[in-house]
Amino acid sequence: MIRKFLLYLFCFCICSSLMAQQTRSAGGKWKDNQGKTINAHGAGMLFYKGTYYLFGEIKKGKTHLVPNQNWEDYRVDAGGVSCYSSKDLLNWKYEGIAMAPDKTDTASDIHISKVIERPKVIYNNETKKFVMWMHIDREDYSFARCGVAVSDKPAGPYLYLGSVRPNGQESRDVTVFKDDNGDAYLIYSSEENNTMHICKLANDYLSPTRNYIRILQGQRREAPALFKYDHKYYLITSLCSGWDPNPARYAVADSMMGNWRQIGNPCVGKDSATTFYSQSTYVLPIDGKKGGFLFMADKWNKTDLEKSGYLWLPLHVKGNLVEIYDNKK
Numbered sequence: 319m320i321r322k323f324l325l326y327l328f329c330f331c332i333c334s335s336l337m338a339q340q341t342r343s344a345g346g347k348w349k350d351n352q353g354k355t356i357n358a359h360g361a362g363m364l365f366y367k368g369t370y371y372l373f374g375e376i377k378k379g380k381t382h383l384v385p386n387q388n389w390e391d392y393r394v395d396a397g398g399v400s401c402y403s404s405k406d407l408l409n410w411k412y413e414g415i416a417m418a419p420d421k422t423d424t425a426s427d428i429h430i431s432k433v434i435e436r437p438k439v440i441y442n443n444e445t446k447k448f449v450m451w452m453h454i455d456r457e458d459y460s461f462a463r464c465g466v467a468v469s470d471k472p473a474g475p476y477l478y479l480g481s482v483r484p485n486g487q488e489s490r491d492v493t494v495f496k497d498d499n500g501d502a503y504l505i506y507s508s509e510e511n512n513t514m515h516i517c518k519l520a521n522d523y524l525s526p527t528r529n530y531i532r533i534l535q536g537q538r539r540e541a542p543a544l545f546k547y548d549h550k551y552y553l554i555t556s557l558c559s560g561w562d563p564n565p566a567r568y569a570v571a572d573s574m575m576g577n578w579r580q581i582g583n584p585c586v587g588k589d590s591a592t593t594f595y596s597q598s599t600y601v602l603p604i605d606g607k608k609g610g611f612l613f614m615a616d617k618w619n620k621t622d623l624e625k626s627g628y629l630w631l632p633l634h635v636k637g638n639l640v641e642i643y644d645n646k647k
């Protein structure tokens with residue numbers, strides 16, 4: 319009991335300390351063990367054998383605007399996926415490039431001219447493989463596919479296996495959720511970002527099954543982050559406004575393939591209408607039994623994506639209600 323309380327307290331100290339280290343603006347000043355700015359955007363987290371592994375998009379180099387688009391399609395060359403490890407969520411060791419982009423083959427899904435976003439890793443207890451899913455696209459976002467890579471070790475290197483449109487459906491912003499019984503699911507923006515899909519993965523997690531549902535139909539959602547608490551499933555998303563912040567929304571269901579009920583904005587207080595100028599990417603259970611989670615988000619700097627920062631905040635579930643506060647406001 320006391321241990322759990324201390325853990326809970328620890329979580330809050332971590333969140334407060336992290337918040338103190340995050341910049342309020344979009345500039346990222348959060349350093350790794352080598353003193354370099356952490357470069358892990360659209361990130362996800364894997365907890366494996368007492369260590370947290372952070373995976374994210376490497377955004378490096380000049381940002382440019384893709385011509386002839388009817389939205390602000392800012393991009394940098396796809397830098398691949400980085401990995402950092404930590405025992406305490408405060409001190410981060412750079413583990414290197416978990417999945418490198420292809421610098422030569424322009425036809426490759428992971429060529430630097432393409433889009434590699436929102437990598438998420440889960441561990442398969444049966445195959446003993448670490449499986450990474452990510453959004454793969456062309457620079458105009460018309461490819462809309464889900465890529466998969468695999469490794470024997472948590473930090474990689476990951477071998478890229480290819481991409482798929484699950485059941486022939488578009489897939490853009492994506493996350494992965496592994497349930498307590500080992501079943502795993504892809505959750506992604508589909509149908510021109512109008513509707514989200516949830517698709518069960520095969521037992522080896524390497525391909526989608528035919529079992530999928532359409533949720534939040536016509537709601538135009540991106541940036542899915544899914545977690546479970548007290549036998550219920552919660553899905554936080556952003557609305558759809560390119561790199562610009564907008565209000566988050568969440569929905570709840572009794573089962574992954576069940577009926578998802580929309581609730582509202584989980585953010586509370588000043589700047590909740592912009593998710594505190596950020597966009598969701600992952601929710602990490604810290605002390606899941608007590609409803610304590612870490613909400614992880616990106617603070618995009620659209621005209622200089624390399625300078626995008628991060629916002630990590632405590633998230634609580636009270637009853638069925640999700641609340642995210644920015645304690646500094």
Ligand code: DGJ
Nearest residue numbers: 360435491540541560561
């Ligand atoms: C919003 C998405 O959530 C990001 O991951 C990225 O794809 C941008 N749109 C691109 O504008």
